[in-house]
Amino acid sequence: MPSTAATHPAPASSATSKADQAAAFAKGLEGVIGGQTGVCSIEQDKLIYRGFEIHDLAAHATFEEVAFLLLEGHKPDSRELERFKAEVIAERALHPAVTTFIESAGGWLASGRAVPMDIVRTAVSILGHTDPDAQDNSAAANLRKAKRLLAKIPTIIGHMQNVIDGRALIGRELGGDPSLGHAANLLYMMTGRRPTTAEARTMDVSLILYAEHEFNASTFTCRVISGTLSDMHSAIAGGVGALKGPLHGGANEAAMDMLKEILASVGPDGIGTPKVDAWMEQAFTSKRKLMGFGHRVYKNGDHRAGILHALGRKMAATLPGTFGGIPASKWFDLGEQVQKIMLTKKNIHPNVDFPCGMTYFIMGIPVPQYTPIFVAARITGWCAHVMEQHADNRLIRPLSIYTGPAEKKWNG
Numbered sequence: 373m374p375s376t377a378a379t380h381p382a383p384a385s386s387a388t389s390k391a392d393q394a395a396a397f398a399k400g401l402e403g404v405i406g407g408q409t410g411v412c413s414i415e416q417d418k419l420i421y422r423g424f425e426i427h428d429l430a431a432h433a434t435f436e437e438v439a440f441l442l443l444e445g446h447k448p449d450s451r452e453l454e455r456f457k458a459e460v461i462a463e464r465a466l467h468p469a470v471t472t473f474i475e476s477a478g479g480w481l482a483s484g485r486a487v488p489m490d491i492v493r494t495a496v497s498i499l500g501h502t503d504p505d506a507q508d509n510s511a512a513a514n515l516r517k518a519k520r521l522l523a524k525i526p527t528i529i530g531h532m533q534n535v536i537d538g539r540a541l542i543g544r545e546l547g548g549d550p551s552l553g554h555a556a557n558l559l560y561m562m563t564g565r566r567p568t569t570a571e572a573r574t575m576d577v578s579l580i581l582y583a584e585h586e587f588n589a590s591t592f593t594c595r596v597i598s599g600t601l602s603d604m605h606s607a608i609a610g611g612v613g614a615l616k617g618p619l620h621g622g623a624n625e626a627a628m629d630m631l632k633e634i635l636a637s638v639g640p641d642g643i644g645t646p647k648v649d650a651w652m653e654q655a656f657t658s659k660r661k662l663m664g665f666g667h668r669v670y671k672n673g674d675h676r677a678g679i680l681h682a683l684g685r686k687m688a689a690t691l692p693g694t695f696g697g698i699p700a701s702k703w704f705d706l707g708e709q710v711q712k713i714m715l716t717k718k719n720i721h722p723n724v725d726f727p728c729g730m731t732y733f734i735m736g737i738p739v740p741q742y743t744p745i746f747v748a749a750r751i752t753g754w755c756a757h758v759m760e761q762h763a764d765n766r767l768i769r770p771l772s773i774y775t776g777p778a779e780k781k782w783n784g
């Protein structure tokens with residue numbers, strides 16, 4: 373548990389005693405306030421983006437509106453929104469240097485030496501070399517870079533999936549179809565198929581839910597990097613690296629892999645039976661972390677999870693055929709059974725990554741692209757935080773408690 377001393381505003385100085393430092397220590401910075409932000413607020417009963425609550429945004433806003441809100445700082449009027457959408461659409465295509473890199477990455481992806489998140493990380497770095505504002509940290513340049521990153525990350529994901537599938541790059545010249553919105557175009561570039569309205573809206577809402585989440589690990593990484601007055605692309609490349617881990621963004625892929633593992637173990641007829649309880653018991657006994665459950669901040673449940681679960685459930689009911697061997701709704705039956713057992717036995721709620729796994733799966737999205745899609749959303753929050761850090765900077769440099777050997781003489 374965090375010590376109450378961890379929230380004291382006065383920073384530990386070199387004059388602070390070892391006892392005071394030890395009292396202020398909280399492993400994993402749990403409960404420590406790492407800074408101030410006007411971008412987002414997480415409370416046990418609310419998630420707010422710049423004053424707007426997440427249920428309200430998911431029900432009434434589009435991802436483009438939320439991206440504007442986060443990056444430009446206020447709700448757009450219709451003229452501002454049209455201008456913003458046009459700016460982003462105009463920036464969708466990739467510089468040939470980035471396209472060439474993605475085309476060359478097929479072997480690494482096929483061999484497993486690289487996963488899609490690694491390709492996104494490297495592509496973001498190369499984007500930096502191709503950006504005319506690369507070394508300019510001014511507010512205006514940062515906003516231009518943020519819009520370019522927002523526009524280009526779906527193109528990176530789409531082109532990468534085309535390379536994996538061995539097909540010609542879709543939308544090479546324009547970064548997709550300019551008549552499609554951000555979420556629909558992302559799906560189109562991955563598959564070559566224009567999504568249905570329901571598919572596009574489900575993706576749109578998932579991007580809204582993933583767009584921002586205060587001082588999570590990847591956003592904090594971006595803030596630490598930009599706090600050295602390093603540039604936006606360096607910060608975002610670091611953010612991608614942090615998001616990849618299964619304790620953070622990688623959990624949406626890991627959650628779906630876990631559900632597939634349960635299905636393989638209990639069989640389609642085992643869903644809804646005690647076989648699932650037995651699988652879970654074994655996981656508890658081996659102290660296995662179940663992916664898509666738990667949260668460092670939310671202790672009574674993640675507000676985003678219910679929104680995405682309901683949307684995915686609704687879509688599943690409309691989809692004919694089977695997905696990974698069972699009908700779409702059966703994945704939600706299994707997911708709900710797992711959720712119920714976790715809550716009853718461990719009092720642990722699902723986080724947004726749990727319904728995301730099932731929802732993206734029944735939309736036919738390849739599992740290794742789930743976390744890159746998270747990047748396509750969180751790029752807005754990361755860039756907003758980089759801009760906020762640069763606008764009112766102080767180097768982020770905490771202290772540590774030394775646990776190494778006692779001092780000794782080199783020649784003694």
Ligand SMILES: CC(C)(COP(=O)(O)OP(=O)(O)OC[C@H]1O[C@@H](n2cnc3c(N)ncnc32)[C@H](O)[C@@H]1OP(=O)(O)O)[C@@H](O)C(=O)NCCC(=O)NCCS
Pocket residue numbers: 618619620621623660661662663664665666667668669718720723724725
């Ligand atoms: C997100 C996460 C890292 C938060 O961790 P945390 O705040 O450090 O919480 P802890 O790991 O200290 O967990 C507290 C207790 O709950 C248990 N717990 C937490 N999440 C769990 C999970 N997903 N599965 C099983 N047990 C879990 C821990 O084992 C621990 O039990 P203990 O006190 O008996 O040792 C953690 O819940 C987790 O690893 N979840 C799975 C990964 C995931 O879904 N990440 C996405 C987050 S949005």
